[in-house]
Amino acid sequence: MTDARDIARREVLVRGAWVITQGPLGTIADAAVHLRGGAIVEVGDWTALRAAHPELDVVGDGTGIVAPGFVNTHTHLSEALATGMGSELTLFEWGERIVGPLGAVLTQEDAAEGTALRAVELLLSGVTTVNDMFVHCNPGSHASVGVVDGIERSGLRAVVSFGAEDVADPALPPWAGVDEVLAEQFALERAAAEASARQVQAAVEAAATGAPDAGAPDAGAPDAAGTGLVSFRYGVGTLLGQSDALLAAGVAATREHGWAVHTHLAETREELVVASQRWRERTIDHADTIGLLDGPLIAGHAVWATDRDVQLLAERGTAVAHNPVANMILGSGVCPVPVLRRAGVLVGVATDGAASNDSQDMLQAVKMAALLQKVHHIDPSVIDASTVLRMATIDGARALGLDHLVGSLEPGKRADVVLYQDTVDVSVLHDPEGQLVYGASPRSVAAVFVDGRMLVSDHRCVSVDEAAQIERCRPLVRRIARASALAAEGWSRA
Ligand SMILES: [Zn+2]
Incomplete structure (x- = not known):
């Protein structure tokens, strides 16, 4: 292979x-x-x-x-094997009926094979860097760690995170506590560091053998010697999906370990209503209240960011990943991209998860990033091709703190x-x-x-054999459809 x-x-x-x-x-x-x-x-x-x-x-x-290469600033490889279900549901309905039951049965094997499968789609739509958030609720499985194996096999550059949520549907298996969630964060961080170390070591060994073009850290790239392709961010699935105890423990952990964060903010109107009921403030305000915006953070969506929110994101240096296709499929709304950019917020382009987009085609996301703004503002000049390309490359790299390497x-x-x-x-x-x-x-x-x-x-x-990978994934797709009861409930006919 x-x-x-x-x-x-x-x-x-x-x-x-x-x-x-x-x-x-x-x-x-x-x-x-x-x-x-x-x-x-x-x-x-x-x-x-x-x-x-x-x-x-x-x-x-x-x-x-x-x-x-494009920098896909937000996806969920946890949805790699679950495309094409529930496209007529709202985000909250879709999370409860599809993603929750699916996340309860995901394993490291599903993560590795699904990641390799979607890597083909990512690479063949021009993506070279992907910022992933693996979301599952299968306590003890450390399923997110499997992503690293799939990423190494595919050769993509990646930032991996585990989108932990411990406030789940009562029907799903509960986490034993904050420590069990954090244990998976540490496991994923370790796996990413080990993968990067292996990649650097392989380059050094190839150079030592004198192999032509082996990939020795080059004089023109001073950072290369210490740089593998896989890095880690601390994941917060959603603020509403976490207990206050886990949110606090996460903020403390990011400070202690210097971790950057990957989360979702202000994706739907329902999110703001439920957040206001729970905390008497909306999610962006609450993220700031608990200190989550103090360090480097990239947030998917910001569809419902108010002018005041935009100002706050700009002041805190928070970056946004814009997911036009997913926002349209779920009917979530239109991200105020021109407003965010004018305020100085870095906005990258992203596919979002394979199931909330039903594809990982980044070229489609790039085109839709332009079209959605044009039709929303009824103004074809509101955004142009150069701006969208900039967002999908160098701005996305800046948003992830990788612009010294790529973009x-x-x-x-x-x-x-x-x-x-x-x-x-x-x-x-x-x-x-x-x-x-x-x-x-x-x-x-x-x-x-x-x-x-x-x-x-x-x-x-050529890094992943597309036909062979499809065959490897077929039995996994059938297994998760049955184990999650998505087949019995009529969502899946796999
Ligand atoms: Zn997302």
């Missing part, structure tokens, strides 16, 4: 009719990106780069678009690069940014590099 860990980093030139850098060079015509040792060493004019490196392999025939094509950054080429979708390039946002589909994703490893080649995922 092929695996990202068997794929060597390559030294290549990635060539496009256009290179969208998201860096100081802007978008440049007839250009290329030089990748070596997992890093970007040069970006510039194709003719000059080719003359300087006539011996190098070239990926791209000069007709396509080269761009930084733009600049010498010294890691080689997370996507080539869009060969299809009708990207054949007419009057405006490369506009064509990428409104025209490109997963069909046009010809090559994807993460940390210099080519994980998609000739439009095919």
